[in-house]
Amino acid sequence: MDTDTFRPLVGGSVEEATSQDKRKTKGLVMAEAIHCAIARAMEEDSAVVVFGEDIARNGGVFRVTNGLLERFGAFRVRDTPLSESGIAGIAVGASIAGLRPIAEIQFFGFSYSALDQIINHVARMRYRTRGKLACPIVFRAPYGAGVRSPEHHSESTEAIYAHIPGLRVVIPSTPKRSYGLLLAAIRCNDPVFFLEPTRMYREPREEFLDDGAALPLDTCFVETEGNDVTIVSWGAMLKEVREAARLLKEKGIGSEVIDIATLGATWDSETVVRSVAKTGKCVVVHEAPFTGGFGAEIAATVSHKAILSLFAPVERVAGLDIPPPYFQNEWHYMPSVTSVMRAVNRTFVNAGQGSIL
Amino acid sequence: MTGFTVKIPFTEYIGSDGEAIVSLPEWAKNLQKPIEMYRLMVLVRHLDALAVNLQRTGQLGTYASSLGAEAVDTGIGFVLKDRPETLFTPYYRQYAELVAVWGAYAFLYPLRYWGGDERGNMFADGKRFLPFSVPIGTQITHAVGAAYARQVRGEKGAVVAICGDGATSRPDFSDGLVFAGSWKLPVVLVINNNQWAISTPRSAQTAAYMLALRGIGYGVRAEQCDGNDPLAVYEAVSNACMRAEEGKGPTLIEAISYRLCNHTTADDAKRYVPEGELEAAWRKEPICRMQKFLEKAGVWNDILEEELLSHVKGEVERVKNKYLSGLEQRPAEDIVEHLYEQTPSALIAQTRWISSEERRNSHGH
Numbered sequence: 001m002d003t004d005t006f007r008p009l010v011g012g013s014v015e016e017a018t019s020q021d022k023r024k025t026k027g028l029v030m031a032e033a034i035h036c037a038i039a040r041a042m043e044e045d046s047a048v049v050v051f052g053e054d055i056a057r058n059g060g061v062f063r064v065t066n067g068l069l070e071r072f073g074a075f076r077v078r079d080t081p082l083s084e085s086g087i088a089g090i091a092v093g094a095s096i097a098g099l100r101p102i103a104e105i106q107f108f109g110f111s112y113s114a115l116d117q118i119i120n121h122v123a124r125m126r127y128r129t130r131g132k133l134a135c136p137i138v139f140r141a142p143y144g145a146g147v148r149s150p151e152h153h154s155e156s157t158e159a160i161y162a163h164i165p166g167l168r169v170v171i172p173s174t175p176k177r178s179y180g181l182l183l184a185a186i187r188c189n190d191p192v193f194f195l196e197p198t199r200m201y202r203e204p205r206e207e208f209l210d211d212g213a214a215l216p217l218d219t220c221f222v223e224t225e226g227n228d229v230t231i232v233s234w235g236a237m238l239k240e241v242r243e244a245a246r247l248l249k250e251k252g253i254g255s256e257v258i259d260i261a262t263l264g265a266t267w268d269s270e271t272v273v274r275s276v277a278k279t280g281k282c283v284v285v286h287e288a289p290f291t292g293g294f295g296a297e298i299a300a301t302v303s304h305k306a307i308l309s310l311f312a313p314v315e316r317v318a319g320l321d322i323p324p325p326y327f328q329n330e331w332h333y334m335p336s337v338t339s340v341m342r343a344v345n346r347t348f349v350n351a352g353q354g355s356i357l
Numbered sequence: 358m359t360g361f362t363v364k365i366p367f368t369e370y371i372g373s374d375g376e377a378i379v380s381l382p383e384w385a386k387n388l389q390k391p392i393e394m395y396r397l398m399v400l401v402r403h404l405d406a407l408a409v410n411l412q413r414t415g416q417l418g419t420y421a422s423s424l425g426a427e428a429v430d431t432g433i434g435f436v437l438k439d440r441p442e443t444l445f446t447p448y449y450r451q452y453a454e455l456v457a458v459w460g461a462y463a464f465l466y467p468l469r470y471w472g473g474d475e476r477g478n479m480f481a482d483g484k485r486f487l488p489f490s491v492p493i494g495t496q497i498t499h500a501v502g503a504a505y506a507r508q509v510r511g512e513k514g515a516v517v518a519i520c521g522d523g524a525t526s527r528p529d530f531s532d533g534l535v536f537a538g539s540w541k542l543p544v545v546l547v548i549n550n551n552q553w554a555i556s557t558p559r560s561a562q563t564a565a566y567m568l569a570l571r572g573i574g575y576g577v578r579a580e581q582c583d584g585n586d587p588l589a590v591y592e593a594v595s596n597a598c599m600r601a602e603e604g605k606g607p608t609l610i611e612a613i614s615y616r617l618c619n620h621t622t623a624d625d626a627k628r629y630v631p632e633g634e635l636e637a638a639w640r641k642e643p644i645c646r647m648q649k650f651l652e653k654a655g656v657w658n659d660i661l662e663e664e665l666l667s668h669v670k671g672e673v674e675r676v677k678n679k680y681l682s683g684l685e686q687r688p689a690e691d692i693v694e695h696l697y698e699q700t701p702s703a704l705i706a707q708t709r710w711i712s713s714e715e716r717r718n719s720h721g722h
Contacts, residue, residue: 049509075509081539086532089498090505093516096483097444097506113528120492121499124696129478129488131695166696189698218701266701 028208031064031201033175034140036210037182038065038102042072044212045100048186051078052087052104052140061106062142062201088114088139092121095135100186108143108195109155122191123166138185139193143171144236144287145330146199154198154324156235156288161193162263162297168217169263171195173238176208180215181261187214197236218262220271226254229344230275232298233285234260237335241285244340251356255344263294272298273305280311281347287334290318312350315343365569368582368589373641375649382592388656394435394587395647395657396665398427401453402644403669404464407677408471412622416681420471421450425617428583428643429549430454432590432612433517437485440598442514446487446500450549451519455480461672468680476684494520494527497546501533504542504601515543515601517594523554525568534575534609543601545594546577546609549584551616556629572609584614585643617642 028036042048050065050072056079059066069077080087084105091103105111111118118139126134145154162169170185170192172178178196185192223238224245233241238259245255256275260267276282282302284295299314317335325333345357370385372378385391405424411417423430434457437443445454455463463480470477470489481488487503490496500518507514524530525548537544548568552559565571572579578600582593590612597608615638619626626635651657689711693704 078540081535083528083532083535085528086498086536089495089529089532090502090536093446093487093499093502093504094506094509095502096487096499097503098483099506099509116492117495117498121490121495125488126698127696128475129481129695130475132479133481133483133488134698265704266697269703 027205028175028179029202029205030172030175030178030196031062033179033206033208034064034182034196035066035068037179037186039068039071040210040212041102041183041186042068042076046076047098047100048102049076049078049094049099050102050104051080051090053080053082053106055079055104060104062198064196065104083113084110085113085117088117088122091137091139092117092125092135095137096125096133100136102138102140102186105139105141107153107155108141108157109152111139111141114139115160118161118167118191118193119164123164126190127166134189135191136189137191138182139191140182141193141195142198142201143195144197144199145324145327145334146236148327148330149198151326154327154330156286156319156324158193158195158263159288159292159294162294165265166190167264168192168266169195170217170261171197171235171263172261173197173200173233173235173259175204175206177215177221177259177261179208179210180213181217183212184214184217188217192217195235199236200239218266218268220268221259221261222271222275223257223259224255226256226279228254228279229281229283229347230256230258230272230279231283231285231340231344232258232260232272232295234263235287237285237287240335240337240340243337244344247337247341248344248356253344253356260298267297269298269301269305272302276302276306277309280309281344281351282306282310283315283317283340283343283347285317285335285340285343287319289321290316291321293318311352312347315346317343363570363573365567366580368580368593369586370583370588370592371586371646371650373585373646375646375653377650381588385588388651388654390435390591391588391647392651392656394431394591395644395651397431397434397453397457398587398644398647399665400461400669400672401427401430401456403673404456404461404676405452407673408464408468409618409622411468411677411680412471416472417468418471418473419621419623421621422618423450423452425551425615425638425642426450426549426584427453428585428587428647429519429547429590429612429614431457432587433519433547433594434458435587435591436517436594436598440514440595441485442512443598444483444485444487444500444503444514444516446496446503446516446518447489448493448496448520448524449489449491455486458485461676462679464676465680468676469684472680474684494524494529494533496520497524497529497533498536500546501537501542501544504537504544504607505540508540508542513602515545515598517545517547517598519547519549521554522548522550522552522559522562522568523557524548525571526562531575534572534577534607537607538576541604541606543604544607545597545601546607547590547594548609548611549614550611551584551614553616553620553626553630555620555624556626567611569609569611577607577609579609579611581611581613584612585641585646587643587647614643615641
């Protein structure tokens with residue numbers, strides 16, 4: 001995978017790495033990259049702590065936190081009792097009292113009992129105290145389907161969290177982006193829910209520097225530039241989108257692939273609108289169910305701000321409006337390369353440019 | 358076959374008739390602190406009455422009175438005063454703690470809070486106080502998390518949380534005790550068992566024989582005290598803080614009191630409180646018994662009472678005038694400020710949705 005194609009567009013700043021810190025990696029998968037980011041953050045700032053179920057001695061069920069206990073000790077790397085609502089409540093108190101908690105939720109589908117604390121306190125502590133107190137917490141969870149998990153382990157309900165004022169939902173789609181965005185989330189003084197696409201944990205591998213450089217939040221990543229269609233996505237669906245872009249390129253069609261990365265009220269709409277002003281056609285792809293998904297927010301904004309540039313309605317390719325089915329059916333409910341290609345085709349047909357398939 | 362017996366200590370000093378039941382603790386023997394406690398309880402009751410009055414005359418929003426809780430809040434308040442490294446996490450009915458630490462003008466914060474201005478929460482400095490917490494019981498895990506932070510950083514000072522009897526049914530009560538017990542955290546959780554959760558009586562809230570017993574289930578040291586006696590509350594809470602600071606872990610304290618008021622000014626307790634129960638509770642209330650006790654001890658009389666009431670009325674009047682004179686108006690853009698550390702421009706742009714008339718009329722009270 002060519003790392004040169006993954007570069008952030010304008011907006012936000014990427015911290016300069018010092019020469020002492022440049023540690024080249026051998027090529028890491030996302031789970032390892034996330035581990036590096038957490039370890040670096042804990043090394044740099046003694047206020048950073050990690051807690052969650054089975055994260056200390058067991059190193060996390062995906063081994064992301066493996067080895068941190070030995071390195072940083074049992075106070076800063078702590079196994080919690082079995083309660084997500086407790087994990088969230090503890091994180092609130094700990095963050096107000098000066099720690100920077102990285103609170104792991106074992107699977108995104110188990111986060112809902114934490115919603116009370118997250119909506120009612122985490123996201124609004126700064127607001128209700130006029131800035132006197134805040135919750136610099138990072139919640140982390142594996143999310144999404146495609147790894148043949150049991151029921152409830154494949155949720156993609158990020159739209160619920162993206163809807164909460166004061167909260168950012170940050171979703172990486174490459175190892176390098178997971179490293180840089182997680183560092184940004186940890187250093188950010190606002191709360192972040194960091195969602196880690198489960199089926200991207202172990203592949204692909206990517207080389208990058210473990211140099212402590214953060215990537216910007218609230219910024220889209222334009223992966224490929226193109227003039228013919230804008231394809232917007234986040235998380236594991238980028239795998240299908242990248243493949244579709246490759247197939248389209250073979251047909252002579254240039255797609256501008258955009259990874260949103262930060263969801264919520266602070267999302268970078270300008271980059272997407274600017275892209276659609278160029279291409280006139282937009283397809284949004286997400287794994288989450290269609291209705292009320294964050295794709296609806298993107299489609300509404302694009303339809304509003306780029307209406308005069310659009311040659312076709314904004315297409316949304318999304319999960320069916322069902323809970324993630326048991327894994328025998330999971331590939332039928334998620335978008336596929338084919339469904340993305342069909343959506344792109346619809347934009348060409350609606351634009352009067354004829355079918356591309 | 359083995360079993361075990363549990364002993365739940367009960368701390369009390371002054372009975373409802375003003376007689377000392379047992380000898381006073383050392384710190385109370387010269388009666389100086391009990392007199393100060395009495396003075397604080399009287400002041401807070403009058404401030405509280407001011408707030409209810411302001412609500413009834415349309416100058417305050419819905420308000421949660423602390424009538425009947427003066428001893429619980431004063432006992433805790435004096436612990437906070439004497440142990441300034443202690444952090445306190447209230448729910449939404451705790452005022453004497455603020456006044457104990459910062460004086461009568463601290464009541465302006467609750468007035469502004471119930472008056473609909475976020476600046477009412479700014480008493481919360483993260484070191485001595487967390488803000489009011491409306492979602493029931495959620496402050497308990499906040500307290501436990503703050504105690505964890507103190508443990509990690511090796512910082513001195515316990516964290517005192519308070520919750521109601523209703524809150525003991527909430528998941529946060531369980532979460533808090535599970536984490537505090539499991540991690541042996543320096544937390545003191547006080548249950549203000551005032552017998553009512555809006556209209557749900559204590560007996561309907563849980564089949565538990567005694568709320569304090571629930572602590573035993575979580576492996577947390579548990580005790581009870583007379584919530585109408587500020588000396589008992591002070592003794593129980595300060596001892597628990599000392600144990601916490603010595604690394605001996607958390608304590609659950611059930612303070613038995615009675616809610617002498619409506620749940621809030623939007624509630625009408627006459628609809629559900631059984632006939633005669635309120636009158637019986639008034640005979641046990643904290644201020645009357647403290648007055649009797651101090652009079653019998655020869656350190657209080659009608660003249661001192663008159664002086665106190667005159668002083669209190671003056672304080673209340675000053676607080677009222679300060680509240681009614683209002684805070685500085687906030688610009689319309691302030692409504693989107695302080696949500697993020699840096700307000701996104703997209704959010705500021707949304708304030709254009711507020712009409713210029715609404716901007717002109719934005720209140721500061």
